[in-house]
Amino acid sequence: MNINFEYVDVKASARLEEMVTKRLEKLEDKYDFIVRADVFFKKENSASNKGFICSVKLSAPGPLLFAESNNEKFEMSIAESIDDLERQLQKRKGKMKTH
Numbered sequence: 001m002n003i004n005f006e007y008v009d010v011k012a013s014a015r016l017e018e019m020v021t022k023r024l025e026k027l028e029d030k031y032d033f034i035v036r037a038d039v040f041f042k043k044e045n046s047a048s049n050k051g052f053i054c055s056v057k058l059s060a061p062g063p064l065l066f067a068e069s070n071n072e073k074f075e076m077s078i079a080e081s082i083d084d085l086e087r088q089l090q091k092r093k094g095k096m097k098t099h
Contacts, residue, residue, distance in 0.1 A: 001028045001037060008042040016074055023082045031089045035059040054081045
C-alpha cells in the first residue's frame with residue numbers, strides 16, 4: 001500500500017506519520033485489497049478547543065472510502081478516522097463476499 005501525507009497549515013511530523021502508518025498497516029493486514037491511502041492533516045482556527053483535523057482517503061476496489069474527524073489533538077483525530085474506515089472496510093468486505 002502506498003501512503004501519501006499532506007499538511008495544511010501544519011508542520012510535517014514524523015511521529016504522526018509513523019502513528020498513521022502503523023494503524024493503516026494493521027488495516028492492510030486485515031483487508032489486503034487496499035491499494036493506496038491519502039492522509040491530510042489540517043489545523044483550523046476555531047472558537048472551540050477542536051481544530052485538529054485528520055482526513056483519510058482509501059483507494060480500494062469500488063468507490064473511494066473517506067473518513068474525517070476533528071478533535072483537540074491529532075492523535076484523537078487519527079484514531080477516530082481510522083476506526084471509521086475500519087467499519088467501512090468491514091461493510092465493503094461483506095459485500096465483496098456475497099458477489
